[in-house]
Amino acid sequence: MANKRNIIVGQSGGPTAVINSSLAGVYKTAKERGFHKVYGMLHGVQGLLDEQYVDLSTQIHSDMDIELLKRTPSAFLGSCRYKLPEIHENPEVYEKIFSILDKLDIEAFIYIGGNDSMDTIKKLSDYAVVKGLPQKFLGVPKTIDNDLAMTDHTPGFGSAAKYIAASTKEIIRDALGMSYKKVNITVLEIMGRNAGWLTGATALAKTEECEGPDLIYLPEVTFDLDQFRAKVKALLEVKQNIVIAVSEGIKVADGRYVCELASNSDYVDAFGHKQLQGTALYLANLLSSELGCKARAVEFSILQRSASHMASRTDIDEAFMVGGAAVKAVDEGDTGKMVIITRKSEDPYVSTADIYDIHRIANIEHTVPRIWVNQEGDYVTEEFIDYVRPLIQGDYAPFIVNGLPQHLVLDLNRK
Amino acid sequence: MANKRNIIVGQSGGPTAVINSSLAGVYKTAKERGFHKVYGMLHGVQGLLDEQYVDLSTQIHSDMDIELLKRTPSAFLGSCRYKLPEIHENPEVYEKIFSILDKLDIEAFIYIGGNDSMDTIKKLSDYAVVKGLPQKFLGVPKTIDNDLAMTDHTPGFGSAAKYIAASTKEIIRDALGMSYKKVNITVLEIMGRNAGWLTGATALAKTEECEGPDLIYLPEVTFDLDQFRAKVKALLEVKQNIVIAVSEGIKVADGRYVCELASNSDYVDAFGHKQLQGTALYLANLLSSELGCKARAVEFSILQRSASHMASRTDIDEAFMVGGAAVKAVDEGDTGKMVIITRKSEDPYVSTADIYDIHRIANIEHTVPRIWVNQEGDYVTEEFIDYVRPLIQGDYAPFIVNGLPQHLVLDLNRK
Numbered sequence: 116m117a118n119k120r121n122i123i124v125g126q127s128g129g130p131t132a133v134i135n136s137s138l139a140g141v142y143k144t145a146k147e148r149g150f151h152k153v154y155g156m157l158h159g160v161q162g163l164l165d166e167q168y169v170d171l172s173t174q175i176h177s178d179m180d181i182e183l184l185k186r187t188p189s190a191f192l193g194s195c196r197y198k199l200p201e202i203h204e205n206p207e208v209y210e211k212i213f214s215i216l217d218k219l220d221i222e223a224f225i226y227i228g229g230n231d232s233m234d235t236i237k238k239l240s241d242y243a244v245v246k247g248l249p250q251k252f253l254g255v256p257k258t259i260d261n262d263l264a265m266t267d268h269t270p271g272f273g274s275a276a277k278y279i280a281a282s283t284k285e286i287i288r289d290a291l292g293m294s295y296k297k298v299n300i301t302v303l304e305i306m307g308r309n310a311g312w313l314t315g316a317t318a319l320a321k322t323e324e325c326e327g328p329d330l331i332y333l334p335e336v337t338f339d340l341d342q343f344r345a346k347v348k349a350l351l352e353v354k355q356n357i358v359i360a361v362s363e364g365i366k367v368a369d370g371r372y373v374c375e376l377a378s379n380s381d382y383v384d385a386f387g388h389k390q391l392q393g394t395a396l397y398l399a400n401l402l403s404s405e406l407g408c409k410a411r412a413v414e415f416s417i418l419q420r421s422a423s424h425m426a427s428r429t430d431i432d433e434a435f436m437v438g439g440a441a442v443k444a445v446d447e448g449d450t451g452k453m454v455i456i457t458r459k460s461e462d463p464y465v466s467t468a469d470i471y472d473i474h475r476i477a478n479i480e481h482t483v484p485r486i487w488v489n490q491e492g493d494y495v496t497e498e499f500i501d502y503v504r505p506l507i508q509g510d511y512a513p514f515i516v517n518g519l520p521q522h523l524v525l526d527l528n529r530k
Numbered sequence: 531m532a533n534k535r536n537i538i539v540g541q542s543g544g545p546t547a548v549i550n551s552s553l554a555g556v557y558k559t560a561k562e563r564g565f566h567k568v569y570g571m572l573h574g575v576q577g578l579l580d581e582q583y584v585d586l587s588t589q590i591h592s593d594m595d596i597e598l599l600k601r602t603p604s605a606f607l608g609s610c611r612y613k614l615p616e617i618h619e620n621p622e623v624y625e626k627i628f629s630i631l632d633k634l635d636i637e638a639f640i641y642i643g644g645n646d647s648m649d650t651i652k653k654l655s656d657y658a659v660v661k662g663l664p665q666k667f668l669g670v671p672k673t674i675d676n677d678l679a680m681t682d683h684t685p686g687f688g689s690a691a692k693y694i695a696a697s698t699k700e701i702i703r704d705a706l707g708m709s710y711k712k713v714n715i716t717v718l719e720i721m722g723r724n725a726g727w728l729t730g731a732t733a734l735a736k737t738e739e740c741e742g743p744d745l746i747y748l749p750e751v752t753f754d755l756d757q758f759r760a761k762v763k764a765l766l767e768v769k770q771n772i773v774i775a776v777s778e779g780i781k782v783a784d785g786r787y788v789c790e791l792a793s794n795s796d797y798v799d800a801f802g803h804k805q806l807q808g809t810a811l812y813l814a815n816l817l818s819s820e821l822g823c824k825a826r827a828v829e830f831s832i833l834q835r836s837a838s839h840m841a842s843r844t845d846i847d848e849a850f851m852v853g854g855a856a857v858k859a860v861d862e863g864d865t866g867k868m869v870i871i872t873r874k875s876e877d878p879y880v881s882t883a884d885i886y887d888i889h890r891i892a893n894i895e896h897t898v899p900r901i902w903v904n905q906e907g908d909y910v911t912e913e914f915i916d917y918v919r920p921l922i923q924g925d926y927a928p929f930i931v932n933g934l935p936q937h938l939v940l941d942l943n944r945k
Contacts, residue, residue: 126707130707157710161710188700188704189700189707190707190708193744194707204651281935282833284935285833285836285838285935286833286836288604289832291608292604292609293604293608295610320934322931322932324937332863349859411832416828417701417704417826418828420704421701421703422697423700470554504933509933510930512927518695519696519737520696520699520700521697521737522699522703524740
């Protein structure tokens with residue numbers, strides 16, 4: 116076997132609580148398998164094009180650093196939202212990337228990301244194959260949205276689902292404590308423009324001591340305002356405290372997002388911008404106005420993707436596993452593939468890492484099957500819940516310093 | 531000593547992550563000191579007036595239940611926002627309350643709450659003294675806002691501060707990971723209409739591996755939009771990623787809340803309501819519009835008061851301590867008092883529970899001293915940070931069932 120050369124890894128797209136666990140898996144496995152240097156691109160391909168990279172051995176000095184990295188949210192290397200042009204449109208970009216890879220003696224290129232990032236892997240591996248270049252390209256799945264095809268689920272989803280379910284339980288407790296002889300409606304807004312996986316995860320708040328949300332609306336099902344009103348009114352006949360979970364991406368029949376309905380009044384803000392109010396805020400205002408009751412909106416906002424203090428152990432472990440599996444795959448000669456997670460067993464939950472042709476994954480959006488949403492379109496089924504539950508199990512206690520979780524942070528002055 | 535009779539305890543006002551730890555402290559100490567029955571009012575005095583109460587021995591069966599209660603957010607008994615009328619205005623309300631207390635053989639009445647709740651203790655104890663009635667009344671401090679007088683701090687504040695500081699660290703990581711060659715401004719909105727304790731707590735995110743927020747604006751200092759703009763522009767000369775923490779209660783010189791400035795355009799929403807947009811959203815829109823950059827707003831919303839999964843051990847322990855101290859005080863004959871926390875030592879941090887005349891506490895708002903905010907009014911001082919840091923230390927691991935924190939929940943069918 117020839118001497119192994121170097122490997123480069125990047126992170127791309129919106130971060131998750133466990134994207135750095137995949138980075139840790141790449142680094143540790145690359146070192147174990149005898150790669151010479153492990154480079155990290157700073158801010159993905161966009162940074163690489165500016166020759167921004169770091170030798171990861173200057174950042175990770177010990178197993179303790181590996182453990183810290185696994186508990187650090189957001190992209191340690193920095194992320195980007197950069198879509199590669201088509202090869203025929205702009206071959207210069209490809210030439211530049213490959214000249215940098217040549218300069219760094221790169222044998223394998225690993226990219227941790229979502230759909231756009233898998234498109235990058237597809238294009239780069241296609242280019243290499245067409246040009247007869249030696250570098251291997253492999254994708255590592257990552258996204259809280261869980262919308263990648265072929266993989267049972269994506270790393271990042273389980274931790275976001277756990278954070279959302281735990282926070283939903285806490286908010287339901289809060290709501291119950293505050294309502295006495297009066298109606299109290301809470302509308303929760305959850306990320307996922309086209310895929311309702313995270314919004315559906317609020318159903319996990321339904322536990323022996325918590326009723327969970329009353330209604331759950333996913334973007335996969337057309338949202339009907341009249342039906343919604345009728346449902347809430349019917350619920351108010353039997354209870355005074357109602358919690359509703361909605362995806363930011365729910366749309367009405369004419370294709371408009373619910374948050375766009377708020378703009379009926381042609382409202383422009385003080386700066387002349389047409390503002391889209393939040394979906395939850397719109398629905399809370401609507402209920403409050405029509406029913407004359409208290410209704411509040413809560414957006415989980417970016418906390419749902421960055422709350423590593425509430426990450427799932429299953430998720431962190433799987434993120435690490437898929438990072439390692441990508442290194443193994445390129446080391447064994449694979450290219451143009453993505454690591455996927457296969458669910459081998461439900462009870463006990465067992466998953467493995469496999470690889471799959473990137474061409475059958477990139478740019479395909481995996482949404483919640485209609486059959487996992489109830490007939491009325493306002494709750495997920497038991498099958499949905501059974502699918503998510505194993506993914507939120509366990510935790511890694513954060514390393515607490517002075518009362519707060521400690522993170523591993525890039526330091527370019529470090530040697 | 532005569533046979534001890536019964537004790538009743540209630541919770542009032544906005545909940546915290548540790549208000550139930552105080553309830554646990556009341557219950558356990560009352561049992562230890564030989565009180566016969568421990569009743570809980572459901573939804574505070576408002577529920578009591580409807581004769582809504584529960585024998586707590588039907589709810590708490592074991593030390594395990596006590597531990598679970600300490601880890602349960604929101605008001606276990608239910609809360610209320612009910613202000614007692616002045617005695618001369620409506621003596622019937624007082625007569626009704628005391629007739630219920632007599633019926634239940636109540637010797638002592640303990641109320642866990644904030645400023646309004648201490649007003650309730652003051653009025654009830656005054657009434658009892660004037661009428662020569664035997665019941666004792668004691669207040670237990672509670673509020674995330676930390677705005678009660680005479681006590682070093684209030685239970686609930688430390689946990690909210692810990693959650694806010696930890697989430698701020700995570701959001702700063704998220705922001706840094708996402709910004710490459712472009713400006714990225716994040717504005718965090720934090721609770722506290724008149725007191726900036728929680729907003730100032732974002733400064734604790736400044737740790738060895740995190741710069742913390744760049745600017746912090748408390749409601750105690752008049753907010754100057756021009757100065758704010760100038761400050762942000764100056765920061766943009768040296769860095770591209772800026773995180774700003776603002777209190778929901780910041781006001782400009784003419785006395786208007788910043789969130790009211792957004793209503794210049796006389797915007798009414800689709801339902802005809804004049805809406806107050808959020809403070810952070812207003813400032814993010816303003817910066818985005820004037821500087822042509824990306825600016826996002828994040829509201830911590832009610833998660834900051836209900837996130838028991840991130841509670842401070844110091845806070846949970848002190849909440850338990852002040853609950854117990856209230857029982858001890860009434861048992862020793864005190865009435866018309868509130869338990870206060872006294873800081874005995876900084877290093878190691880040691881605090882004790884003492885009691886203080888409720889008349890010198892009720893209805894006084896304790897805000898951040900001007901000297902703990904810097905000259906420019908845009909950051910807190912080291913003294914502020916040193917004051918808060920001990921209060922966020924330690925944690926109680928949540929009891930996790932099926933991947934989620936378990937809570938103790940009121941069940942009126944329980945025996």
